[in-house]
Amino acid sequence: MLLRRVYKQHRWLASHVKFLSTQKSSIDIKVDNDGIAILNLQRPPVNSFSMDFLKELSKSLDFVENNKITAMILTSAFPRVFSAGLDINEVYKPDAVRFKEFWTTLQEVWMKLFGARFITAAAINGQSPAGGCLMAMSCEYRVMIKGTFTIGMNETSLGLIAPTWFMELVKNTINVRDAEYAFTTSRMFTPEEALKVRLIDEIAADKDDAIAKCKRFIKKFDEITPSARINTKMKLRGPAIKKLQNTRQEDTEEIYQLVIHPDTQKVAIFQLYSSPVSANPAIITGYDPMEVCIENCAQCKKMLGAWFEGQLCAESCIKYRGKMIPDCENYASISPFLNKL
Numbered sequence: 085m086l087l088r089r090v091y092k093q094h095r096w097l098a099s100h101v102k103f104l105s106t107q108k109s110s111i112d113i114k115v116d117n118d119g120i121a122i123l124n125l126q127r128p129p130v131n132s133f134s135m136d137f138l139k140e141l142s143k144s145l146d147f148v149e150n151n152k153i154t155a156m157i158l159t160s161a162f163p164r165v166f167s168a169g170l171d172i173n174e175v176y177k178p179d180a181v182r183f184k185e186f187w188t189t190l191q192e193v194w195m196k197l198f199g200a201r202f203i204t205a206a207a208i209n210g211q212s213p214a215g216g217c218l219m220a221m222s223c224e225y226r227v228m229i230k231g232t233f234t235i236g237m238n239e240t241s242l243g244l245i246a247p248t249w250f251m252e253l254v255k256n257t258i259n260v261r262d263a264e265y266a267f268t269t270s271r272m273f274t275p276e277e278a279l280k281v282r283l284i285d286e287i288a289a290d291k292d293d294a295i296a297k298c299k300r301f302i303k304k305f306d307e308i309t310p311s312a313r314i315n316t317k318m319k320l321r322g323p324a325i326k327k328l329q330n331t332r333q334e335d336t337e338e339i340y341q342l343v344i345h346p347d348t349q350k351v352a353i354f355q356l357y358s359s360p361v362s363a364n365p366a367i368i369t370g371y372d373p374m375e376v377c378i379e380n381c382a383q384c385k386k387m388l389g390a391w392f393e394g395q396l397c398a399e400s401c402i403k404y405r406g407k408m409i410p411d412c413e414n415y416a417s418i419s420p421f422l423n424k425l
């Protein structure tokens with residue numbers, strides 16, 4: 085078998101992957117007996133893409149490419165989340181220079197993954213919104229485990245517009261009508277719904293089954309001449325990569341302008357302060373009533389959970405420019421946001 089022959093040549097990799105699998109590493113790489121690299125993403129808590137994480141992903145892809153490993157499976161070490169997409173900390177009040185470097189890194193990683201010469205598959209073993217969905221879509225095959233998890237492009241709900249290259253990728257994977265509906269409405273798909281529109285290729289019982297199914301896909305190429313596979317993939321994917329290569333600066337500037345827009349920042353701060361750990365009023369610099377208002381909404385959401393309509397509260401902060409700041413312990417101030425569960 086072709087893959088077995090390749091693995092023999094690269095058996096030594098098992099001992100060489102350690103440098104990418106130290107305790108500090110956010111990506112654990114293991115090369116299995118068939119010579120397939122399994123990348124377990126393990127950046128707590130939700131594999132969100134920070135600059136450092138993207139750089140590590142970039143190095144990991146180089147490792148797979150440079151060692152002529154035939155195939156790679158991307159999965160998550162966490163039981164409930166594949167990836168939460170962009171790290172909100174990179175988006176909230178970004179420094180222009182850093183954000184542009186961040187986005188340039190992201191473009192690079194995407195081009196490496198999408199244009200990889202090796203076979204790529206994603207074993208999606210948990211939630212996969214926005215950038216998490218893009219990462220999976222950039223692979224050649226997607227298997228998602230059944231359960232209450234969802235996958236999709238929820239950028240508009242965050243006030244963001246997905247980059248053109250991501251839209252093109254989705255349009256080339258599912259039909260244009262489904263893509264437009266999904267992008268504009270921020271629709272999240274259950275595994276069954278995702279399979280129906282071909283956003284994913286298979287559903288698995290659990291992570292092991294998802295990896296086994298990805299491997300079954302990879303095995304199909306045992307019977308195919310490697311150069312024919314690679315050149316065909318490059319012919320199909322090359323134009324999209326070239327297009328981004330020619331428009332990288334405009335793409336970065338467009339995203340930066342979008343991210344610093346006040347409406348996007350309001351959503352970003354809500355996401356950030358929704359975390360009980362980071363919900364610390366002392367972090368707020370200066371007194372912006374709207375910011376305090378949104379932060380309080382996030383605090384109330386944490387306290388009251390499903391009883392409290394956090395997003396509605398945040399929207400009201402924006403609408404009334406922070407004139408009515410909710411106090412979680414004052415029923416009158418939060419009653420408009422309490423639902424009737």
Ligand SMILES: CCCCC/C=C\CCC/C=C/CC(=O)SCCNC(=O)CCNC(=O)[C@H](O)C(C)(C)COP(=O)(O)OP(=O)(O)OC[C@H]1O[C@@H](n2cnc3c(N)ncnc32)[C@H](O)[C@@H]1OP(=O)(O)O
Pocket residue numbers: 129130132133164165167168169170171172173190193194197211213214215216218219222238239242244246247250355356358359360361362
């Ligand atoms: C090939 C290259 C790939 C890179 C491509 C990347 C991007 C391409 C461009 C496309 C544009 C994308 C835009 C985005 O990605 S914007 C980000 C969108 N993401 C979200 O909206 C997800 C928000 N999070 C959630 O919905 C949930 O957290 C969850 C992922 C469904 C997990 O839910 P649950 O298990 O209930 O966990 P919690 O909600 O309690 O969260 C735990 C923990 O994680 C923190 N967190 C969650 N999401 C993010 C995030 N995106 N960034 C940073 N931190 C996040 C959350 O605050 C909690 O923190 P604490 O434990 O401290 O409370």
